[in-house]
Amino acid sequence: MKRLIKVFEYDKFYPEEHSLPDSFNDALENFRASKSDFPYYELIKNGIRFCNYVGVIQIGNVTIEVLPKIDKEIEDKDIWQKILIDMLKQSGAIQTDTPSSSNLQLKSNSILDIYIELFIFQCESLLHNGLIKRYRKTEGNKNALKGTLNFGKHIQQNLVHKERFFVNYNTYDDNHLLNQILLKTLKLLYTISHSAQLSSRIGSLLLNFPELPDVKVTDATFEKIEFDRKSASYKSAIDLALLLLLNYHPDVTQGRKNVLALMFDMNVLWEKWVLCRLKKFAPDGINITGQAHEIFWSPSTGNGGSKTLRPDIRIEMGEEVIILDTKWKLPKDGRPSDDDLKQMFAYNLRFGAKRSILVYPGRKPSYAGQFFDAAHGSCELYFLDVVKDGKLVGDGVWDLLKAIEKI
Numbered sequence: 001m002k003r004l005i006k007v008f009e010y011d012k013f014y015p016e017e018h019s020l021p022d023s024f025n026d027a028l029e030n031f032r033a034s035k036s037d038f039p040y041y042e043l044i045k046n047g048i049r050f051c052n053y054v055g056v057i058q059i060g061n062v063t064i065e066v067l068p069k070i071d072k073e074i075e076d077k078d079i080w081q082k083i084l085i086d087m088l089k090q091s092g093a094i095q096t097d098t099p100s101s102s103n104l105q106l107k108s109n110s111i112l113d114i115y116i117e118l119f120i121f122q123c124e125s126l127l128h129n130g131l132i133k134r135y136r137k138t139e140g141n142k143n144a145l146k147g148t149l150n151f152g153k154h155i156q157q158n159l160v161h162k163e164r165f166f167v168n169y170n171t172y173d174d175n176h177l178l179n180q181i182l183l184k185t186l187k188l189l190y191t192i193s194h195s196a197q198l199s200s201r202i203g204s205l206l207l208n209f210p211e212l213p214d215v216k217v218t219d220a221t222f223e224k225i226e227f228d229r230k231s232a233s234y235k236s237a238i239d240l241a242l243l244l245l246l247n248y249h250p251d252v253t254q255g256r257k258n259v260l261a262l263m264f265d266m267n268v269l270w271e272k273w274v275l276c277r278l279k280k281f282a283p284d285g286i287n288i289t290g291q292a293h294e295i296f297w298s299p300s301t302g303n304g305g306s307k308t309l310r311p312d313i314r315i316e317m318g319e320e321v322i323i324l325d326t327k328w329k330l331p332k333d334g335r336p337s338d339d340d341l342k343q344m345f346a347y348n349l350r351f352g353a354k355r356s357i358l359v360y361p362g363r364k365p366s367y368a369g370q371f372f373d374a375a376h377g378s379c380e381l382y383f384l385d386v387v388k389d390g391k392l393v394g395d396g397v398w399d400l401l402k403a404i405e406k407i
Contacts, residue, residue, distance in 0.1 A: 002061045002194040004110055006077040008069040009054055009266060014047035020062065027059050027257035031249060040066075040263050052328070054084055055263040056112045058192060065111055068266050070330065070361045071387055079390040085111060086392040091272040093264060094118070095236055112262060113198060115240060116189050120201050122237035123182055127208055132230055134176040139168045177225065178234050180215040185241040188248060192260055217245050270328040271312045274359055274384070277397040278313065286404075287316040294350050311347045311356075315404060322404055323347040323356040334364050336381060344379040345371055357382050359400070366403070 007013055015024045028048055032038050040057070041048040050066050057064045067080040068087075074080065088094040094114060139150060141157060147169025154166040186209065190202045215221070222242045227235050249259040275290045282288055292314040297307040313324035325344060331337065336344075336358055344356040354377040361384055368380040382403065384396040 002063075004063045004065065004194075006065045006067060006081065007050065008067050008077070008080070009050055009052055011066075012044060012047060012049045013041075013064070016046060023257065024059060024062065027259065030257075031059075031259045031261075034249065039265070040261065052266045053263040054266050054269070055261070056110065057263065058112060058194075058260045060257050061194070063110060063112060063194065066263070068328075070328070071363075074387065074390070076390070081111070082390075083387065083392045085114065087269060087273050088264070090392075090394075091269060091276050093269065093272070095239070110194070112260070113193075113195055115244065115262065116193055116195070116198055119185060119189065119237060119240040119244065120198060120205065122240065123186065123205050124201070126182070126233060126237060127205065129233070131174045131179055131210070132234070133172055133174050135170045135172050136176060137168065138171050139166070141166050174210050175212055177215065177221075178231060178238065179210070180212050181217060181221075181241050181245070182234075182237060183209055183212050184215060184217065185244055188244065192248075192258070219246065222246075266328045267326070270361070271326040274324070274326050274397070275313055277394045278315075278401065281394070281397055281401060283401075285317065286401075289314050289316075292351075296346070296350060309346060309350050311351070314351065317405070320355075321351055321353040323351055323353045324359055325356070326359045328361060330362055331358075331360060331381070334381075336369075336379070341379060345376060348377040348379070353377060355380065357400075357404070359384055361386055 003018075005018060015021075015028070025046065028041075029043060032041065032043055032048075039051055040053045041050045054066045054068050057066070065081060067077055067084055069080055085094070088111075095118070139153075141164050143164060145165045145167065147167045150166045150168050157166055158164045183206075186202055186205055190199060190206065193199045193202060222238070225238065243262065244260070247261050249261070271290070275288070279288050290313055291310055293308040293310040295306045296309040299306070311323045312326045315322040315324065323344070325340075325347070327340065331340075340358055344358060347353060348356050348371070356377065357380045359382050363385050364383045366380065366382045368378050370378050380403075382400055384400060386392055386394070386396060388395065
């Protein structure tokens with residue numbers, strides 16, 4: 001029986017409370033043990049405790065959606081699911097702004113279904129316009145001389161059959177890496193999709209897709225792909241294939257508890273969302289960049305690499321520099337931690353900024369504080385209200401921009 005379970009970040013999850021068998025807890029433990037650096041959840045007695053990653057984990061027929069939560073007054077998980085989906089869209093983690101997806105209706109009960117539907121839509125568009133073909137090198141025993149004669153294999157195989165030629169030649173067809181990746185992804189999605197409607201569309205695509213050999217994919221497979229003018233239309237589909245294929249972990253023991261995990265660091269997602277909203281609404285004359293970096297420390301002996309400072313957002317207004325660092329948390333008692341303040345002090349010092357701003361989510365009043373020496377500037381706490389009437393809103397970004405412009 002297919003099930004969808006919604007939980008919040010940092011929640012504890014006990015499979016027994018959801019009438020899930022012991023094998024489900026074993027699958028969670030095996031998935032955790034499969035990676036040395038595992039950030040999604042921690043093991044506790046008879047269950048797990050989620051960390052600051054949100055998204056979806058599908059194990060067999062059970063899908064667990066891990067949702068963000070920063071406002072204790074809103075307990076409705078459906079509201080937080082919608083907020084997460086909108087944040088993924090607006091930060092670019094879900095690409096819905098391409099011409100081919102302009103008519104896509106992303107109305108789904110599952111975050112995973114959105115990614116599956118996007119990939120299906122991209123494949124349908126590619127098939128409609130015609131899959132691209134490429135030349136590939138091949139060889140074979142032919143009845144006519146075609147290409148170049150492979151003399152060694154020709155002598156080996158055709159001593160008796162004088163009428164044949166073992167040749168190397170180029171074939172122009174749709175059997176190439178890009179199409180092989182798309183087909184592999186479609187076959188995967190057909191086995192894991194919990195939506196009858198989406199499964200039907202995938203089945204239709206598989207019927208119309210050419211028969212191609214299976215391809216083993218790794219990070220290196222995608223790194224070597226280069227897009228040109230002819231293959232540019234494949235990029236969105238290949239990006240989605242990368243996300244789906246490389247986050248799929250088949251159960252090699254029993255084959256029934258395969259795991260697909262599409263999880264996002266909530267701190268990174270918050271940073272990207274704030275950056276995208278600021279860039280969208282910023283007036284002319286304000287230059288906004290993300291992840292600017294400067295060298296902070298270099299070894300004098302030449303051993304090892306340098307250390308850099310990398311604030312989330314750097315804003316330039318003429319000669320003025322303002323540093324923003326986003327934090328997806330509620331500071332205790334509304335006061336910044338010592339580590340956060342030390343970090344902002346270092347940013348001010350290294351980037352020549354007179355102002356730095358810690359951007360938290362929430363509705364508390366914002367305020368500023370001065371470092372011990374006025375020459376090192378100030379650090380402000382800004383609480384960005386992003387939830388209104390159960391929806392993700394960017395109204396607070398306007399207020400943040402107004403606060404930034406007041407120099």
